[in-house]
Amino acid sequence: MAQFMCSQIIVLTWTATLLGLSYSDVYTSSVKIINMVLMEENILNSLHTEVINLRNDTALSVFSKFYHHRIPIVKELQNDVHLQAYLKHPNGIYLSIKQFANEYQNLRSALGSQPSPAVQLHLSSIADERDLVGARLSFIRLQKVYSLNASDMIIGNYLGWSGPELDEIDALKIGEAAFTEGHLDLTIQWMYEALAMTKKSEPPIGVGNFEEPVSATGKILALLGRSYLRQGLHEKASEMYTQATYLDPRDDNVIALKHELVNKPHITEAPITDENLQRLCLLQNKLPNNKFDPRLNCVYRQVILPYYRFKQELISVSPYVALFYDVINDFESQSIINFSQEKLERGYVEFDGKAIKQDFRTSDLSFVKDQELSIIAKLSKRVGAITNLSTLEYVNGDSLSAEPFQVVNYGMGGHYSMHFDPLDAMTLSRSDMIVQSSLGGNRLATFLIYLSDVERGGSTVFTNADIAVSPVKKMALFWYSYKPSGELDLDTLHAGCPVVVGHKWGISNFKYVLLKGYN
The missing domain is CATH 2.60.120.620 (q2cbj1_9rhob like domain)
Structure with a gap:
């Protein structure tokens, strides 16, 4: 094959035409992700016009605050010389999707569940919670097919390609996605990484301190227990429950693990990758x-x-x-x-x-x-x-x-x-x-x-x-x-x-x- 092979340099035009954009599932297209980041100022300006047309003072007030919050961030991104490389890397893509989904969540709520078609059109080019879920499943797919370790993925190392790092919440959420899909070995990998990072970043919090923010450690331990239980490891699951219930007995996963230790769910067969x-x-x-x-x-x-x-x-x-x-x-x-x-x-x-x-x-x-x-x-x-x-x-x-x-x-x-x-x-x-x-x-x-x-x-x-x-x-x-x-x-x-x-x-x-x- 090498006889006719020659090295190629990819030249990507980083432009977009805002007119006619009607996105959903932003994470499934690299150009939609790029346009979301690079065209945000245009999207915000178009949204501003449409929000004025809504004649809703509350919505306009919320949008104005949001607009003045986002514009400096947009300007900074536009001047970032590393942005192209950032948006080629899975961690960079995920972090961009997460930032946009989280930042625009409150704006979507303020504009109502049924905004005007024009507002809906412009917001559809911005990632939402569905894209976050899809992006987390993409991590699992990459991990399965390329036999990647969660520890390498967290520090941004993908088969030798370096990129930005993920934090403990990212690891927890990706682990939850793996659990939902039945990939128990991968769930355990991500949960132990999340556990190690969480222990470094937060003090231990017990039952007596519910006025304070509750530690994520209880949830992580409970998900580890639920994974072990589905692998037939009842003793390890019980051990995880004992630790988790001390930290946060009200967490949904801790409660679920308590019931599962009694009812014993079926052992889960891991999905097979060819x-x-x-x-x-x-x-x-x-x-x-x-x-x-x-x-x-x-x-x-x-x-x-x-x-x-x-x-x-x-x-x-x-x-x-x-x-x-x-x-x-x-x-x-x-x-x-x-x-x-x-x-x-x-x-x-x-x-x-x-x-x-x-x-x-x-x-x-x-x-x-x-x-x-x-x-x-x-x-x-x-x-x-x-x-x-x-x-x-x-x-x-x-x-x-x-x-x-x-x-x-x-x-x-x-x-x-x-x-x-x-x-x-x-x-x-x-x-x-x-x-x-x-x-x-x-x-x-x-x-x-x-x-x-x-x-x-x-x-x-x-x-x-x-x-x-x-x-x-x-x-x-x-x-x-x-x-x-x-x-x-x-x-x-x-x-x-x-x-x-x-x-x-x-x-x-x-x-x-x-x-x-x-x-």
Whole structure:
């Protein structure tokens, strides 16, 4: 693979168009996080106008105080030379989300549960409690897939990439998220880290001092006890309860542990992470073991014009997987990113014929048609020439066609769990699908172009084929999802590894074919 590899420097345009922004799930998109931080002054100014229009003196008074509190912070952030690096690191992203969610919580309350549509529009680009929950789950995902230690993550060390530190409350909240998801070993890691930091930062507080702030140590010990109990370690759980109930018998987790020691909950089996996925994501780059197969080669692929050629590297014959280098230039990449920013929405997954939000996929996407952007129209023709497959948008009756380009941006720990690209029969039967199952059509092949480099993580891995491809800006990954016989190729099961450090952008084009009689 190294023959055509060259180092790339990611150039990210740190601008945003406020008009038309309508965010939710801010943590799932790196550009939404960046815009939230860099465009806050614009958001505040727009909110000011809309709050005046509410004609609510109380709301205006609260907002004015908030505005004058935030503006100096905004100015300081704008002059921070380390901000770009800060917003590439998971701890920096989380701390930004936490600050915005906490700071804007009171403002949201003051503006009421049902603010005007205009106010709601601007506030939707600011992280809230849901984003905090999602970000904490992202820590757990990164920890599982990359076998990270909570102690390293707290000090900002992610596989050698350094960043800001987390505090004891962060550790406690992440541990609570791990407990909720059933990751008991990870819960115990985070709780012991939180316990060590808490003991350093606060004096011991017992039952007799309830007029004073109650120590978090009781809650931490109770969660440790509840975790041990679910692992079948009753004595350790009882020991934790004895200490926790002395410190804070009124804490919800202490009370829950008391009842569970009597009723004994079922032993919890830890959620399993695929070992091949973990190994390949850690490796980042991995070619199949049959590297001496003479069919695997690097060639210049000519298309249409003899002087217009692309560097192709065939890395697997079965499944058929190839890399194409420099299929797009920097200007085209950035133009596509800029155009797509305003249209990004949380990515859905298909389940039982329905499109739903799920932690299975944490990214934002937008569809871009040829007629919407001239660069996309040119890229569509280019991809068609490279693959010898039709890139025309599906028209009823066509035997070969394609979906519109799908631009994807990943957020904190953004990933896509293992899946096949072809859709199931129930999904294809929906009236809004491009090719319906009655016609026998499905996604034959995928052409994925990386629009950015990623400092760490974000590889595309084929777990059955033992292949890992790290994102390289302007490179394309191409594969067929079906065998020549028309059968689904099970070795094309693939995943997008969680992004550890950096920003990941990609653009995909799915090729359709009517599979009836296909050979």
